[in-house]
Amino acid sequence: MVKVLISDKMSPRAEQIFKERGVDVDYKPGMTPDELKACIGQYDGLAIRSATKATAEIIAAADNLKVVGRAGIGTDNIDKAAATAKGIVVMNTPYGNAITTAEHAITLMMAVARQIPAANASTHAGKWEKSRFMGVEVMGKTLGLIGAGNIGSGVAERAIGLKMKVVAYDPYLSPERAQDIGAEKVELDELFARADFISLHTPMTDSTRGIINKDAFAKMKDGVRVINCARGGLVVEADLLDALNSGKCAGAALDVFEVEPAKENALFGREDVICTPHLGASTTEAQVNVAVQIAEQISDYLLDGAVTNALNMPSVSAEDAPKLAPYMKLAEQLGSFAGQVTQSGISSVVIEYEGHAAELNTKPITAVILQGLLSPMLEGVNMVSAPLIAKERDIDVTEVKHDRPTEYQTLVSLTVTSEAQTRTVKGTLFAGKDPRIVDIKGISMDAKLGKHMLFLTNQDKPGFIGGLGTVLGNAGINVATFNLGRAEEGGEALALIEIDQAVDDNVLDELRALPQVMRAQALRF
Template identity: 60%
Template sequence: MAPRVLISDKLSDAAVQIFKDRGIDVDFRPELGKDKDALLAVIGEYDGLAIRSATKVTDKILEAATNLKVVGRAGIGTDNVDKDAASKKGVIVMNTPFGNMITTAEHAIAMMFAVARQIPEASASTHAGKWEKSKFMGVELTAKTLGVIGAGNIGGIVCDRARGLKMKVVAFDPFLSEEKAAKMGVEKVELDELLKRADFITLHVPLTDTTRNILSAENLAKTKKGVRIINCARGGLVDEAALAELLKSGHVAGAAFDVFAEEPATENVLFGLPNVVCTPHLGAATSEAQENVALQVAEQMSNYLLDGAVENALNMPSMTAEEAKVMGPWVKLSGHLGSFIGQLTDEPIKAINILYDGVVAEMNLAALNCAVVAGIMKKSNPDVNMVSAPVVAKERGIQISTTNQDKSGAFEGYVKVTVVTEKRERSIAGTVFSDGKPRFIQIKGINIDAEVGEDMLYTTNEDVPGIIGTLGGLLGKNGVNIANFTLGRAKTGGEAIALLYVDGPLQANVLQELTATGLFRQVKPLHFDIA
């Protein structure tokens, strides 16, 4: 059955067609974005929800979205999506951070020109029939110092454009390396140094606990007299009231804001002040950008729903379509390893340790970690998936650690999962063979080679004669067909294990009969989702 996607905000016809061309059943109902009750009534029918900014994806909407797997936001900001609730529900939240990068960067540059030459006020004056040529004395950008707070995707484009304008660029970004700064042709500085030196300051960071009010009253007071400040990133990065006072005093010569602490901004302390340029959040408002993000979100959602590719996700490690093809078998293996160990573990888990060896160590380990944790958590919470599992593990205080190493054994690569509880450690390892099928290769340090089946039986016992006969005879007597039978032992006469792939679920009476023989320390039925 084809996945179903609801588009509840305005997207282009070309974006709608992408869903259709990929074989997805799509409903284009942009009127639902502003009608939460109507959206609530139908959301349970859909696997995907494509939105812009009008639709509010609340915890109530998510609770009713019983089939929802992904929310795709055509644009960068996802303030209208309850990401915590989505994560707990196992719903991926994607955005499209690259579709409007150039547009937003260009708007910041345009705003910088506008405030440097007082263009809006000069235009209004001229339209009014005045000719106040001497009133609007501006400044050149050439040779001025531009301070860029946040030199990531958009900030990096602004840096490049500013260098083309022959400006000197200094950048504050904790994630910017000296090597990258050198390649960009900018000088990496601390924030205080930027505030002291910059003639213009432009912000290009997300709104987080760290960046909120980054230009506080205290930091604004450190700026160079005559500075001009541009914010086309997020409202809340600048103390608007403090900035207004510095504009009135003349310490700040001008400001250009596209975003505000409260939006829609029908009133603001900056409105009406001289040489303050304001626009209504137009950073991404070009026809090219709107089309780009719409097409991008359609492609991303289709790739996930059809191929399992996770791109630009905000609550799960991303995995491109190309990675998904290569990693698919390893993701399945990781889930099976987690499921095996989760089904055997009854006591509370303190820690999960995951070892990646060989070729798998070079893959997207964050995504594989999610698969392992999801497999472990499914025993106690069948609805958990790769999105919600890390959230559940964190809530339970489970520590997750990862180790990767070069090829160290007979296999090109393998994954080993160890779970730590108050009573014991339990481990299992597996690999993927050339046929793409996952195999269990080690349990409790005992080497085996077992194909993964939908229904399996795991037993432990002392290494004594008669185990194979007992298992085969008893299962045969009860009409249980064995598809695959794997044995392993630590040493002669020591601990031994058996892992059987059987053709169907094992009935309680069969397990009771096996236990009653007294030969087995543990008799455990296992079930794996091999679809």
């Protein structure tokens, strides 16, 4: 009999489902890391919420663990790299608490507009300060959404019901999808300039960390109000404090913080700041939904081998897995490359298979390409949810199999059309197992992708390589592989460079300042 540990507080329905399915289950919330490490080796599955930290140390001690299931969206508390290296599937439940979090954001917006917590405390204290608490109406005001996925679109729907104007910034939001949810798609600076209320619903990525900062506040209206039910690090708390002190920001409502649990914070104790302890998903309905979903998913995997909402494993049968495995890796790299270099809303995706690739069951490969394409800006995307997310965002996905001669034994081409441009990237398998990028925008290459990469577009003129090497050398950055390609002599050229460590913004700025360089971007795989 397989055995599962529930190590966080969870609806009793989860334990009941495991037992009904014939799974031996222990319910032990509140264990210390040492206690979890001591016992984790006896379990096949681990069901958690946000309190348990499935660190590399815990995973190293999990000799029998096959799956970690997060009842919720965020998986920051799981070391996914360590789990993947040990063959442990990581699952989540990406849709179970979207409504609850959207409702919490609207609740906080209304509360900060009318100073409800401060007025409540004053009245309980026996005061009657009616003239002190002068709020603002939300009707007719502009709500700026940063992120318009499942939760953000739910907030938009409810705000429109309150007769608000909704503008949204989301690089993956198509104009058609924006129209469907009743929002106007805008660039970030325009959102800052127009919004009376700003609500964040975006994952924590390198591009969104600190998105609300000193510079952002300078672009906002006087008296703006900020609501954050997403991730604490999206808002630079010191800059928010300065904006509140100056009057630039009239109020803030925070459900998440840079450091959690937040026992001390400079924002605490202020009447113009509402704070809740990460309650976005804390309703009876949401707790039951995510508990039921994760118990069913873990049971399905342990008992039948079915994989649902996995973040680090594609849904493929045991029979197809060996021959599809190298294609899955190629697909993830193609999609991730295209996703990282695409900076505007995607309208269509065309995936073409030639040679041996055209003879395979390509649906899981296509799903992994979409997963890689959408993951840079969307949290919790997996190969199961990626096609649905693409459909919801009105991204037209076309899969084509070609029965024609090709210079490669197998070839997968990905063409992404965004608001800014159309870009094609092609890949093959070297020796049938090692992924290679062989064409970008019609320029031939032969690039193996490593963990840290630099992608540069430059003019094919003398001095580029020397200048590049000088910048990297001065920064102490070692080059592992160097791949160049050009359209024609003296024309546009591309460079894909594997480096041994990540580069910071200062190095990128130096590269962009080189006279031949038109674009320089750090990529991570």
